[in-house]
Amino acid sequence: MFPAIRLRTPKKSDLPGSGAAPADADSWLTPSGAGSIGKPVAIGPLVLVLMLVLLGVLWFADLGSRSLISPDEGRYASIALEMARSGDWITPRLNGLIYFEKPVMQYWIGALAFLGFGVSEFSARLWPALSGFLTLLMVGYTAARLWGRESGIRALAIAASMTWVVGNSHFLTLDAGLTFFLTVVLCAVLLAEGAASDAVxxxxWIWLAWAAMAGAVLSKGLVGVAIPAGVLFVASLWRRDASLIRGMHWWSGLLVLFALATPWFVLVSMRNPIFAQFFFVHEHFARYLTTVHQRQGAWWYYVPLLLGGMLPWTSALPWLGRSGAQEVGRRDGQARDLLVVWCAFVFLFFSASGSKLPSYILPMFPALALLAARALRDMQPGTLRWHLLLPTLVWAAAFVISTNAARFASAAAPAEVFAPMAQALRVGAVVFLVCAGLGWFSLARRNVTVAILCVAFGHLIATTVVLRSHDAYGQLKSAAPFAAALRAELHPGTPVFAVAAYDQTLPFYLGRDVTLVAYMDEFALGEVQEPDKWLKTVDEFVTRWQALPQAAAYINPVIWTELQQRGLPMRVIYRDAGRVVVVKK
Incomplete structure (x- = not known):
């Protein structure tokens, strides 16, 4: 995992500003403990393996403990499940209707997880969690190759504890998979630059970067190429050096990219002529350049997400881009420049978009972890102790707020759903404060790596405890609470309708599609292409309901009141502030 790194005394030509490349591939790298302020820590292979096993247990243990929530988790789980059951691995379908908003990678791996491990929340979330875990390993491996094994351990620990990395790896979205592939692109280019004297x-490494770009494109579309291309161009301008562009092996690299990425796009376009226009125009250019998707935000939208998502390492932001006294060789500075450009480009690229979602900036966090590990080589243990104050204050504030969580209750979210989360916040705060105390003590003894591990594991455990408690609130956004009761009322062939409302998790938990009534949203394309699969008006639904011997429906509460007044025969089997589920009397 973390290679043994050999040390060569730098030549004058290797020093910053010399403009010359080192004589061998690893000359600018440092061995474990070299170049780091504080006591080097001897972490042997067995201890390292045990740490990774512990990290793996913490990382994957919670995946199946929470119900899927709407919209993203239900949407992507339902598409993957339908793909697994239908055997159609080309055309994605959501609730039986064609769905072309995103590429196919998540659906393929989700379908394989369902076939291999059974249908469950664990299987549904397996790929995001695995993507996050592989991202951590790639970050750790790269830092070890660049700056020595101890820096690799630090980088892995920092990335594994970043709040935004942890959170996005434990909910079913597409951004964890995209981030993994983009991280491989970034790290492969960094390692390729470090191996400049070894052409093979x-x-x-460059071919791996191109292959990872193909994975990114299949995960979320053209952004998988746009971000690496933009960073490549800006970094070359920043350096005033086109060697990075010239060294990308364009002909063979493009061959790798197109060979891996294009087959699915060709096949899905051949089967669905509408795909190309909808996917590339509506879902890429219109999404980025306009507000047609109604997900706009202020120019500073991502600032609080960056500050909160980087916890417990937020206070490191001001010094991540420094040159540093321990900078060895021209390529060390080049690595720093590329990482800084990557972070800035990702942040500004999505800040300029007409459509914003919180998880979009996730691909910058692995680069931030690498920058943090690099910068830590120069930080005095005494200085680092002060950086513990910010996360300590945040968790202490969370503890205080949790003692009065009922103040956040509302008609849509009653106080009882906040009680488990409040308790989890208190437990998490205590865990982190204890670990922060151990980190403080370790820094006093100049054990920087031990302190980083204490803080990282403390924040990861605390965050995991809070995530596990989310299910009480998540039930308000999931069909899990009423799906079992509804299944008990259904006979084979009994139709289920979603009237002027839709819960993305309903098909997953029912194990069948539902018929949409007076509802379009993201189904508009599928409903236009297959108009016989939905009902356009509530009146059509009433006519169909009255003619059926048995039926069930998930109904918007306002529409349910209207249908009651019209005397439609219904029996309520579930109701809360935002949802009503009925069966025909």
């Missing part, structure tokens, strides 16, 4: 090894 450099070419292999």
């Amino acid at each position: 090894m450099r070419r292999r």
Whole structure:
């Protein structure tokens, strides 16, 4: 995992500003403990393996403990489940209707997880969690190759504890998979630059970068190429050096990219002529350049998400881009420049978009972890102790707020759903404060790596405890609470309708599609292409309901009141502030 790194005394030509490349591939790298302020820590292979096992247990243990929530988790789980059951691995379908908003990678791996491990919340979330875990390993491996094994351990620990990395890896969205592939692109280019004197090894790293770009494109579309291309161009301008562009092995690299990424796009377009226009125009250019998707935000939208998502390392932001006294060789500075450009480009790219969602900036966090590990080589243990104050204050504030969580209750979210989360916040705060205390003590003894591990594991455990408690609130956004009761009322062939409302998790928990009534939203394309699969008006639904011997419906509460007044025969089997589920009397 973390290679042994050999040390060579730098030549004058290797020093910053010399403009010359080192004589061998690893000359600018440092061994474990070298170049780091504080006591180097001897972490042997067995201890490292045990740490990774512990991290893996913490990372994957919670996946199946929470119900899927709407919209993203239900949407992507339902598409993958339908793909697994239908055997159609080309055309994605959501609730039986064609769905072309996103590429196919998540659906393929989700379908394989369902076939291999059974249908469950664990299987549904397995790919995001695995993507996050592989991202951590890639970050750790890269830092170890660049700056020594101890820096690799620090980088992995920092990335594994970043709030935004943890959170997005434990809910079913597409951004964890995209981030993994983009991280491989970034790290492969960094390692290729480090292997400049070994042409064969450099070419292999560059080919890996192109292959990872294909995975990113299949995960979320053209952004998988746009971000690496933008960073490549800006970094070359920043350096005033086109060697990075010239060294990308364009002909063979493009061959790798197109060979891996284009087959699905060709096949899905052949089967569905409408795909290309909808996917590339509506879902890419219109999404980015306009507000047609109604997900706009202020120019500073991502600032609080960056500050909160980087916890417990937020206070490191001001010094991540420094040159540093421990900078060895021209390529060390080049690595720093590329990482800084990557972070800035991702942040500004999505800030400029007409459509914003919180998880979009996730691909910058692995680069931030690498920058943090690099910068830590120069930080004095005494200085680092002060950086513990911010996360300590945040968790202490969370503890205080949790003692009066009922103040956040409302008609849509009653006080009882906040009680488990409040208790989890208190437990998490205590865990982190204890670990922060151990970190403070370790820094006093100049054990920087031990302190980082204490803080990282403390924040990861605390965050995991809070995530586990989310299910009480998540039930308000999931069909899990009423799906079992509804299934008990259904006979084979009994139709289920979604009237002027839709819960993305309903098809997953019912194990069948539902008929949409007076509801379009993201189904508009599918409903236009397959108009016989839905009902356009509530009146059509009333006519169909009255003619059926048995039926069930998930109904908007306002529409349910109207239908009651019209005397439609219905029996309520579930009701809360925002949902009504009925069966025909």
